[in-house]
Amino acid sequence: MTKPNITMLNNYYYLTTRLMFALSIILVLSCKKGTGDNPLTPPVTPPVTGASEYKSDYAYNLNVVYFVPNNAVANPDYEERISKILIEGQKFVANGMKNWGFGEKTFGLLKNAENTRVKIHLVRGPLNSDAYANYPAIEALVKTYFQQNPQDLKSDHYLVLTASNKKYDQGETDTHTIPYYGVGRWCYAVDFPGLKYENLGKPGSVGDKATVYIGGMLHELGHGINLPHNGPTVSQAANPAYGMTLMGSGNYTYGKSPTFLSFFDAATLNNCQVFSKEVKTFYEPVTSKISEIEAKYLNGEIIVSGKYTSSNPASHITFRNIESSDPDGYASITFTTTPGANNSFSIKMPIAEFIKRGNSNYTLQVFFHHQNGTNTSTSYSYKFADNIPVIDFGDRPLLPRTGWAINGFSTAQGSFVASNVLDGNANTYWHTSWDNPQLHPHFITIKTGASAVTANGLSINTRQDTQAGAGKIKDFRVETSIDGVSWTIVYTGTMALNGVQYFPFNGAKTFNYFKVVSTSDYLNEKFASLSEVNLY
Secondary structure, three states, X not given: OOOOOHHHHHHHHHHHHHHHHOOOOOOOOOOOOOOOOOOOOOOOOOOOOOOOOOEOOOOOOOEEEEEEOOOOOXXXXXXXXXXXXXXXXXXXXXXXXXXXXXXXXXXXXXXXXXXXXXXXXXXXXXXXXXXXXXXXXXXXXXXXXXXXXXXXXXXXXXXXXEEOOOOHHHOXXXXXXXXXXXXXXXXXXXXXXXXXXXXXXXXXXXXXXXXXXXXXXXXXXXXXXXXXXXXXXXXXXXXXXXXXEOOOOHHHOOOOOOEEXXXXXXXXXXXXXXXXXXXXXXXXXXXXXXXXXXXXXXXXXXXXXXXXXXXXXXXXXXXXXEEOOOOOOOOOEXXXXXXXXXXXXXXXXXXXXXXXXXXXXXXXXXXXXXXXXXXXXXXXXXXXXXXXXXXXXXXXXXXXXXXXXXXXXXXXXXXXXXXXXXXXOOOOOEEOOOOOOOOOOEXXXXXXXXXXXXXXXXXXXXXXXXXXXXXXXXXXXXXXXXXXOXXXXXXXXXXXXXXXEEEEEEEEEEEOEEEEEEOOEOOOOOOOEEOEEEEO
16 A cells, blocks of 8 residues: 555644634534523423334434424425435444444334334424524423423433524525534524435535534534544545545534544444343443553554453543644544553554644543443543654552641632542532632642651643643742751643653652642633542
């Protein structure tokens, strides 16, 4: 095979992803949560009934809802058209699951005996469409519908399609946004007149809009059935059997050029509720922790190994590499494997598979796919310097924190208290006040028990997400003290955006108090947060 042109792939991929922010239509295609106020909830439309009996051999099925605002009408043939799109979507997912060794599993749908119609619930809104520019108002009506018709609620997963009567493929647009994103196990998309599966691949605007809105519908459905964003590796992008991931820029390639489910997607879906043919308990909270981790760069590969504990078994583990300029992870490079013996893991990630190297900052997210459908993760920071990985997140001998206590802090918001940085739970964190925000510097001071300790450096963990807008500390310093009165600066530097990080002092230091002081955050605002703080 001819070696792929990395620069061309890089440029193509990033141009493709950036198109999502430059659509001429006014619909929101950001895959992000919206906001809005709920109107008073009126009576809703009763279930559509007909001659067809809808059945499924799955224990759980996707709840498909067609939402019509007061000033809109249901588009012609919507049941036929949407059914075709979803049934073909089932096939696409089944093929992707089979490719990665899971068999022809797919998401459950209630369908007629002829396999031509999907059960779609019609819900009408009492207000005009501009009142439903954000998802909460729609969600409230849908929840009321299923409260009134509990026999029709078939799972924890929802696809909600809002009717627009504008002909997008003829250049018409709406004057307001329509929800088009995933929020938890809910996902939102749009139907317009003439949105047909058969239009995929046609030339001009008709084919383009079919790809954007059918590929977009399936992309958002992916979010609604637990899938995060992720992109192809270099070899996958160059391979006509793969091409672009559905959860990357697949909403711009589906039906036009090769589009696929990644192994990461398949491993996640394998434990999803609506993929199950047996009734069991899903999505109970899981506590997982990486107890040991080692990482290095050797012979062109990033090698990561370690051990973990978990309250629910993990069927697979994914190593998701998220570059800092792409915090949502559209282009994230993923490698998925099964756990080793005794809750161990090991992976080799060739850097030739990374589309972006150069001088780049990365977050490695170690992602556990638990058997009950819950997913947990722990993040670590590393970087590329002149195309070579610089790995610095292997285990350090952390000091025991027995007797440690918070001695002071700048501010805190509600339950996001300062003591969260000492609780050993990466999912809790300290966050400064947003009700009464104060300018940097922010600080948190810790007393190391009844006696002084000697340490070589600071260990921190950021809050568990990959977003810059979460009060993430950027520039900071560390100060130490014997008496809590006189302080010495022992480190000044910059935190990476995400994950477990280590900051060495200039030699061993002995002290009874230490203070982490933030001087800026990643959005140049007024906030700071930390999940865990320790010494080594």
